[in-house]
Amino acid sequence: MSALSVQWAPLLPGTILAGLAVVALLLLALALWRRAPGVFWRGLAFGVLLLALANPALIEEQRDPLRDVVFVVADDSTSQTIDERSGQTDLAVAHLLEQLGELGDTEVRLIRAGDNRGTQDNRGTRLFGPLRQALAKVPHQRIAGIFLVSDGQIHDLPETVESLGIEAPVHLLLTGEEDEGDRRLMVTQAPSFGIVGDQLSLTLRVDDLISGAAGGSGRITLRQNGQVTQSLDAPIGSEQEIAFELNHRGPSVLEIEVAPGPEELTLANNRAAVVVNGVRDRLRVLLVSGEPHAGERAWRNILKSDPSVDLVHFTILRPPEKQDGTPIRELSLIAFPTRELFEIKLDEFDLIIFDRYRRRGVLPSIYLENVAAYVEKGGALLEAVGPTFATPLSLYRTPLGRVLPGEPTGAIFENGFHPKVTDIGQRHPVTAGLDGDPGSSEEGAPSWGRWFRQIDADPSSGVIVMEGISERPLLILDRVGEGRVAQLMSDHMWLWSRGFEGGGPQAELLRRISHWLMKEPDLEEDDLRAEVRAGQLRITRRSLTEELPEVTITLPSGTKRSLPLTPEGPGRANAQLAVSENGLYQITDGTLTTLAAAGPLNPLELRDPRSTAALIDPLLRESGGTARRLAGQDLPELRKVSGSRDRFGRNWLGIKSGGGYVVTGVLQIPLLPALLVLFLALAAVVLAWQREGR
Known part of the structure; x- marks a missing residue:
């Protein structure tokens, strides 16, 4: 295939050519006004010379036609999985x-x-973003048509073609089908x-997307961490x-x-999930110290910090038995508000600490029963015991004894350990x-400072997490x-807080004990947790045993998968699964569920x-296109159309001929060769001279 065109390549700038043309026209106009003979031939000479300076050429292009490009965009969004839409696609x-x-x-x-x-990604179905990227790689002359196979729910539609x-x-x-209906649930506001x-x-909203539907109600069920809490x-x-x-942090x-x-198309939009992070308000701690000792200030400083x-x-x-005759007006101490603390406001405290406390008649048994x-x-x-714990004055000999895990043996060790x-x-x-844990250092060499007193006890329940002299219990949970x-x-x-022999992690240990007592989720010793991060479902299992049962994962679609747990460290194991669906994932190991x-x-x-x-x-x-529903109709035929003809018919859809081509060769032929210009110009001058010489 070839194509012809005329190309101009002036030998002088366009402004100069225009100026010469104006001068020539003025001279010719003057000659006409003076009725000079030979004006025509003079004009012909001027025209030939100006045309030669314009340098016209005939261009012949050798073109190879390119194939037309048609784009077929298939919608693979979630809504396309409803009913028979995927098969139709x-x-x-x-x-x-x-x-x-x-x-x-x-x-x-x-x-x-x-x-x-x-x-x-919550931007919905995006088909035109990928389509634009593909269109940018093709010359627009080659684009013959675009076919979209979708349910029509497209959320990145361009404003114009x-x-x-x-x-x-x-x-x-x-x-999809015509006149479909569905019920949906939307959470419009959530903390x-x-x-x-x-x-x-x-705040939520329930809508019935049905033609002519109005009024009525829907039964709402609210579950918190898998447990039903409300129904209305x-x-x-x-x-x-x-x-x-919220019931926990x-x-x-x-x-x-x-x-x-x-009417329902899908039940996936009948439920929604909200993740709310629970935070505690200021924690209220009651610290009751017995007789003053060196550690009392350390407890207070840690908690106040x-x-x-x-x-x-x-x-x-x-205590009541201390009667030294000091006048009451000279005492700067306040009365111990036992009834207010241990009866009226007891439930307002998040943690109660007894530090070296012993029975002295200050707290009646009824108040200890309340505790x-x-x-x-x-x-x-939390009880931090002192030497009196090994005596009959121990709190273990009170109603508190039924909740304390360690029973005193009466022995007190006062050796360094x-x-x-x-x-x-x-x-x-x-x-x-814990930082500096002797059990994790080289050759078991201790890096914590020593303690010099331990009150012996036989544990009746609980878990011994720290031990002291002769492997006797030191910390029981x-x-x-x-x-x-x-x-x-x-x-x-x-x-440790004084830095004796290098000290130890007193503040960190006390913080962990306190937060474990107050049911901090991050410190649960028997726990199953899961989170979605970077497209992965990450499962963490914490346990005091070495058994690692498989976890069963229920996907939002109801499909179940089993995964083995991989040990990650003492008491921890994990597993990962690529997230393929949006919604709630339920994970269980047979005992715990999250x-x-x-x-x-x-x-x-x-x-x-x-x-x-x-x-x-x-x-x-x-664009000149149309929409055809697939359900219940024959698939349309495709045709190529040209010009401004209709681009669709009753049972057919059309694409246009793109007209794209690639130039494989160019032939340039000057329209005014130099010899021809010289001959025409001289001929016109000679004829003009002859005409004027008569």
């Missing part, structure tokens, strides 16, 4: 590829787009964090506020689900990995009822899963 794509392959000089480029499953840079028809092959125990609220009716079409409370998964409606702790501290300086009941109902108790983490303590989060208890069988922890939410809060993809061409119809009309 595959069938339509195969038909298009076959039909386009039969058309001559046509190249087909298939684009599969819209799949954002397993990601946090011109913005795509094409002049070809866009057609939609529509999956990202809240204070444990305070009332929080979230929510009105259809209006917002509903639901109140809830750290992330809590709230699952909201609405009962199926009269934490800005999140409200400390109430009392030291028993004047025992407080623990059994979910409270936290290095506290040591036990084997099970190496697995317990309270003592695992126990669960009692719904509460927790810790017993430290020495009053020499303060030596949840993890993947994907956006309210997926834009499923807000309206109904099949429709209304969103893209303006774009189709502007």
Whole structure:
């Protein structure tokens, strides 16, 4: 194929040529005004010379035609998995590829787009982003048409066809059924964090996407960490506020689900997941010290240094039996508010600490009974014992004895020793990995300072995480009822805070003990946790045993997968799974169960899963294309059209001839060769001279 065209390559700049032409015209006009003979021949000479300076040439291009390019965009989004849409898509794509392959000089480029499953992307179905990238690689003359195979729920539609840079028809092959209906649940407002125990609220809305539907209600079920906490009716079409409370610190998964409606396309948008992080308000700690000792100030300093702790501290300086005759007005001490602390406001404290306390008649048995009941109902108790624990004045001889895990033997060791983490303590989060742990240093060489007193006890329950002289219990942790208890069988922890022989991790150990007592999720010794991060479901299992059972994962679609756990360190094991679906993942090892939410809060993809061409119809009309529903109709034939002819018919869809080509050669032929210009110019001058000489 060849093409001819005229090309101008002036020998002088255009302004100079224009100036010469103006001068020539003025001279010719003057000659005409003066009726000079030979004006025509003079003009011809001027014209030949100016045309020669313009240097026209005939260009012949040798062109090889290029094949037209047609783009087929297949929608692989989540909504395309509803009912028969996926099968309709595959069938339509195969038909298009076959039909386009039969058309001559046509190249087909298939684009599969819209799949954002397993990601946090909440921008919905995006088909035109990948399409734009593909269009940018092809000259617009070659683009013959675009076929979209989708349910019409596309969320990155361009405003105009011109913005795509094409002049070809866009057609939609529509999956799904006509007049579909669905019920959806949307969380319109939800907190990202809240204070444990305070009332929080979230706002949701239930809609029935059905033509002519109005009114009614839907049954809402609220689950917190897998446990049903509320069930209520929510009105259809209006917002509903639901109140809830967080029961522990750290992330809590709230699952909201609405009962199926009269028509349903998918139940995936009937539920939503909200992750709310629980934070504690200021922790209230009651510290009751017995007779003053060197470690009392260390306890107080550690607790006061934490800005999140409200400390109430009392030291028993004047027991009832101390009667030295000092006038009351000369005493600067206040009365111990026993009834207020141990009866009226006892449940307001998050942690109670008895430091070297012994029975002295200050606290009647009824108040100690209240403390025992407080623990059994979910409270936290820490006892740091002193020498009197080995005597009949021990708190173990009171109602508190039923919640304390260590029974005194009456022996007191006052030899120097290095506290040591036990084997099970190496697995317990309270003592695992403490800085300078002698059990983790080379050859077991201790790097902690020594203590010099240990009160012996026989453990009746609980877990021994630290031991001292002759491998006797030093720190015992126990669960009692719904509460927790810790017993430290020495009053020499303060030596670490003074830096004696290098000191030790006193502050860190006390922090861990306190937070374990108050049920800090990160310090649970028997725990199963999961989170979605960077497209991976990461599962962590913490246990005091070495058994590693497989975990079973229930995917949002209901499919179950089993994964083995891999040891990560003492007391820890993990597993990972690539996230392939958005929604709630349920993980269990047969004993413990946890949840993890993947994907956006309210997926834009499923807000309206109904099949429709209304969103893209303006774009189709502007391009000259149309939409054809696949369900219940024969697949359309494909044709090539040219010019401004119709681009679709009753049972066919058209693509245009792109007209693309590549130039393989160029032949340039001057229209005014030099000899011809010289001959014509001289001839015109001679004729003009002859005419004027008559």
